[in-house]
Amino acid sequence: MAPAGSLIKWQDGPAVDMDFPKHFILQALSVLLLAWVLVHCQTPIAPKEEEEEESIDCPLECRCTAEGAVDCAGVDLTEFPEELSNKTRQLSLQNNKIKEIRVEHISHLHQLETLNLQNNCLTTDGLEDEGFEMCEQLAYLYLANNKLTSAPKVLPPSLVSADFAANQLTRIYPYTFGHKPKLRSVYLHNNKLTDAGLPDHMFNDSDNLEIITMSSNFLRVVPNNLPSSLYRLHLKNNKLEKIPAGTFDNLQNLREMYLQNNLLTNEGMDNETFSQLSSLECLDLSNNNLSVVPKGLPRNLMLLHLEKNYIHSIPGDALNSVRNLEYLLLHNNKLRSRSIHPAAFQGLKKLHTLHMYNNLLERVPRGLPRRAKTLMLLHNSISEIGRNDLALLYTLTELNLSYNKLTSPKIHREAFRKLRMLEILDLSGNALHRVPQGLPRSLQLLEIKNNQLNSIPDGSLTGMEKLQKLILSDNHLKLNSVYQGAWMELSALTTLDLSGNQLTHIPSDLPESLEYLYLQSNRISSVSASAFEGTPNIRGIFLRFNRLSVESVDESSFAHLSNLQVLDCGTGNTDLPLKKDEMEGDKMVEEEQET
Template identity: 80%
Template structure:
């Protein structure tokens, strides 16, 4: 074979390389086209929600809303990608395993306000919902809770059913469980399994109000911070029932049958985080001892409490609200040291008791004192002298008479803003009222006199209610109203006035004069009240 010249050989090599490059490029372009085709058909595919039930609305994020559309059956053909399913406010009676077993992505299932019964609920299906976190079955007709719920559960609401049975794995072995709502059912002590929350060590909220429990459930998770047990049949709290609840902040035990004999002095003593305790409407005869130190709000109203010993409240240093209304307390049954040391107590309710006089040694930092509807017949010179910070005082509907209210009884109340003396037997407006007053109510008395200067220097008074008394124009000293430069509301209805007062202040906005003896309205009656908005003369 004849040898090729160097120049010809180089030319052939260049041509060969060019051919190889063209083939490689063609192959690469083919592969890229194939990849693009794969990307278009498989990559980034969104959930197929073309199966959205006709009555419902669906989103690309997997939320299916079928609430309140009068469904009588569980919607068929739900997408496997459904994450949130809202079926509340319908008429669904039956849910089978086939209905829900394919919903492996479901996180929230809302079935409240339907017609579901225990027979119509195949609860085995719930086990397959491996991501279910929120289950709402309130307001149905269930008599038994599902036997097994998935471990992924975070919150379960079974309120307002007819439950008489809870099973060990209904709420047991749920490490993520935070809240359980079981109020308004028919649960008894026998309905609850031993260690009902075994393995559910993160529970924070438990409501079991309005059932038929007679004993506080035991073995509750130590993580609880809110426990509702009101409106049951509780008669006793077993020793140590609350000893392992160091995080409990709110405990509601009102509307039960608890007595002092049904608990001991250590019942609440270990609840070091407790801030709110409601024992109202029970059968207590004395304020219980052993209350936790950090308590802020204590409800003891609507019991039969007759006494407050001197050392009962001494440990509750953080107490701010003490509600003792609707009991059977007498002034002498409240120990003089009962409120000693309660430097944060600012609200005290003692109304609807049997107090004959203002109790001694009331909390010195009190801001609100409600002692209406008692039997108090007098206020001595020093009965209120230590209540320097008081801003609201209600003494209405007692048995006060003018001679029994000392003229210096209110002298130390320099921060008082609201005073209510309604429903007593006062004949004369008390003198020496605090100049700080903004609201003064003395309706439903027998007032026939406002003494000279009784309202002088009360520059902050905005509202004065003197309705249903026996006031006449000549029983009110001249210029009494004109002195009240901040007054916006004056109620003199139900008295014996024959004319419209002539000394009304310029600031007045509302004037109540109905049910008097007024027969004429002079043309100049309201010339001095340019801000008036309402005049009542019927």
């Protein structure tokens, strides 16, 4: 213990006289401790979020976040917002009425990464080039749907994606999109660009560019010196007449090219035009002026779209190189069966979809691809199907022969014998008098509407245990046109459409699986109590435009149908009221008919 009268010096504290009583010493220490707490612990500390928010200058009409995002979209701004923080990283100004951007507006935004100005009123005169050049971090620039007539002369090398679509651009400059090592995508569609408005090396040193869209302009020649990194090229809806030799030779990475809706002819390209595109998978040349399927197509092509040309022939070697082709679309052309070489499709082992509708085919072409699954031959002039015309199409699942000139005597009874995987067959819009014999038992949908059917011969539906929908509307069928028990054989049938025929009664022996029965526009005059005894699962019955009256309909015929949702027998019958459930079913009727 310290001697009497001495002082004790506490660390970082005052000296204490030990002659004082102990309780005075303790009181003094308590006071000193309280004072220290008041000085050091009562100063308020602002929350971290508030400090960060105070560092962001946010325009009155906008919303800002601490991460540097400023959202001023769709607030009817007529001028560029002032006093933006130099920490702004994303600036959204789309859907306003901004007319100009001066250098001082954005020159201080050195951290800006995304600038969205689409759907404004910007003009070239109101856009000062130097401003964008000072945005050293700018990666995404959206200026679509403005009134620009020429692109900015210089954009920063940090640019990753630029969207100038739907302006009035007539001119691009070498440093607009050139010398941009990070640039990935450029959108210039829906402008007024011509060949004269493009520099020779508009993408020079932009060696990572993957997507270019220049559709809906006024280009007559495919731009040259396209970057080798290109993945997708859109040039549809231009005035392209010619593809200069070697234009695509360095595009080893190109996978999709869209050249539809132009003026291209076979003379405007050569046999090597597409041959070097080793990665090309999709080529769209539809709606041009081609007269022959072009040669020299790349091996890896998977989809070739040639719709709406003037193609009248397919040479035997035109498609030899495209061993990986899966989709070949040749509809809306001038093809005749005799102008298609028998070996035209030889070797196309992966081709599964072939569209040849709206041509001038007089019969099923020879040598069709053996692996085909979908074959569309509707709207031609095919008048017969021979025994072997379809014999090699073992894998076919959908065949459409509607709206041709087929007659019953001209369809061989064994024409469909090999189609053991066929699920959908459409023979509508021909001149058939009877349902063809020998239809595949694998069918799930059979459509023979709008013919002249007056007979369903004995056994023609036998074995069709997978058939779910049978469409026989708009024919001349009567009750005695159908062999006894025909409907009962269709054990999976859910939809039976017999509308627009000459039936006088509800067909008997309907299958138990039936859910929708279309009988409108017939001559049915009564509904018996037993009419629907065998169809407990039925959901919709359509009987409009018949000869029914209140007295001729036995209400008990519907009493046991617990799943019935639509009973439509109002309009077009005699003195038969339209019930509530019928009115609710009107919309469903229309939707079902459209389907």
